[in-house]
Amino acid sequence: MRSRRHGQLTERGVRTIAVAFAAFAVVALPFLPLARLASADGWRVDQQTTAARVISDSIPHDERIAASNNLVPQFVATHDVSVFPQRPVDTTTPDWIVVNRSHPAGWPTDEEGDSKALYVAFSSGYEVRYEANDIEVLQRTPVGGDAG
Secondary structure (H helix, E strand, C coil): CHHHHCCCCCHHHHHHHHHHHHHHHHHHHHHCHHHHHHCHHHHCCCHHHHHHHHHHHHCCCCCCEEEECCCHHHCCCCCCEEEECCCCCCCCCCCEEEEECCCCCCCCCCHHHHHHHHHHHHHCCEEEEEEECCEEEEEECCHHHCCC
């Protein structure tokens, strides 16, 4: 716009740039995430999302969850959530750990980091309560074996 105001760009130049941008958008669209909106698959809720919602409903709302980064959005509306594996600055102790085993989030660690963090969780008293669509759900067991 500045070039046009200062007389550096003609009306024809403006049209050429607009046509070039439009052509690029049309050619690039199939390769961009927005292209999924044009297909039926883009509107389907995947099985892991459905499983995560069921898991969220099964965990009491006053209990804390540490979840794989790509599962966190399914829990934030109803729970206090942190990312699993927890970063060193996060000193909370979650009541539950929910891990995406088939699609590791890649942040804050990779699949190997998830495995190491799960090993630490198991040795700290967490137990697998159930698994659904490659999502593992661990619950912290009370010290001494009694919640009271």
